[in-house]
Amino acid sequence: xxxxxxxxxxxxxxxxxxxxxxxxxxxxxxxxxxxxxxxxxxxxxxxxxxxxxxxxxxxxxxxxxxxxxxxxxxxxxxxxxxxxxxxxxxxxxxxxxxxxxxxxxxxxxxxxxxxxxx
Numbered sequence: 001x002x003x004x005x006x007x008x009x010x011x012x013x014x015x016x017x018x019x020x021x022x023x024x025x026x027x028x029x030x031x032x033x034x035x036x037x038x039x040x041x042x043x044x045x046x047x048x049x050x051x052x053x054x055x056x057x058x059x060x061x062x063x064x065x066x067x068x069x070x071x072x073x074x075x076x077x078x079x080x081x082x083x084x085x086x087x088x089x090x091x092x093x094x095x096x097x098x099x100x101x102x103x104x105x106x107x108x109x110x111x112x113x114x115x116x117x118x
Contacts, residue, residue, distance in 0.1 A: 006118045013111045016103045025051065026114060028061045028070075028098035031091050038088040038115040039099065046081035047104025053077070053087060056096040064098040073097075079110070 014025050031037055043049050054070040056062055062069030079085045081104075091097070101110060 008116045009113060010116075011111065011113045013109060014101060014103075015109045022052065022065050022100040022102055024064060024098065025101040025110065025112060026097075026099035028054075028056070028064045028096045029114075030061070030095060031097050031116065032095045034091045034116050034118050036088060036117045037091050037097060038086065038117070040084055040086045040113045040115075041077065041079050041101075042084045042111045042113075043079040043081055044110055045104075045108045048081055049079045049104055049110055050102040051077040051079055051085070051110075052100045052102075053089070054098050054100065055089075055094045057093060059095060061096055065100050070096075070098070 039053065041051050053073045054065055055073045056070050058069065064070060073089060077085055077087060103110065
């Protein structure tokens with residue numbers, strides 16, 4: 001039997017709300033059938049943003065970034081002004097993943113790309 005591989009690329013954007021606290025950049029997504037997931041974050045202004053990737057082993061989506069539901073994967077990711085950052089993780093065992101952003105005080109927004117590989 002052949003070993004089929006697939007890849008799905010999704011892009012999106014974020015517009016700053018009134019607060020700079022953790023806000024959802026990428027809503028929780030079910031990834032139990034994926035082998036690897038890669039994120040690229042683009043900061044579209046001159047103020048640094050902080051991005052956090054969250055994972056969950058549970059069988060339901062739960063509440064993103066809530067300590068009783070999700071665990072942060074890796075360290076905080078600082079995306080300097082008008083630059084980008086790439087993060088790739090193996091998803092073995094993970095059922096859900098999501099991303100939050102804490103934009104800089106003068107931040108207008110950010111864009112992202114997520115590549116799901118199975």
